[in-house]
Amino acid sequence: MDHRLKKNKQFSYIYKKGQRKYTKFLTLFVIQSKYKDYKIGFSVNKKIGKANVRNKVKRRLREIVRLGEFPKNYNNYVLLAKEGIDSLTYDELYDEVSKVFSK
Numbered sequence: 001m002d003h004r005l006k007k008n009k010q011f012s013y014i015y016k017k018g019q020r021k022y023t024k025f026l027t028l029f030v031i032q033s034k035y036k037d038y039k040i041g042f043s044v045n046k047k048i049g050k051a052n053v054r055n056k057v058k059r060r061l062r063e064i065v066r067l068g069e070f071p072k073n074y075n076n077y078v079l080l081a082k083e084g085i086d087s088l089t090y091d092e093l094y095d096e097v098s099k100v101f102s103k
Helices: 008-017 051-067 090-102
Strands: 019-022 026-032 039-044 075-081
Touching: 008 026, 008 039, 008 075, 026 090, 039 051, 051 075, 051 090
Parallel strands: 039 075
Antiparallel strands: 019 026, 026 075
């Protein structure tokens, strides 16, 4: 099953109604899902850098969430990257994602 949020409407709904959790480089929006599975979306602003930099950040975030032991039960998530995230190493980014999910 595909666990990605794809439509702008889904992202907008989670931004408006979801709970926010912050770290220095990430914001996590969480909302209860009405289905029995989770969905997650990744948002990287153009302030981060050019397309290749933003794509690299998104690929890393996707892989971290795929491999990580994060709570993925019955919720919809949006991970919003903030400025400066492109300078983090993979391990630092993993720690940042762990922090925001543990809040």
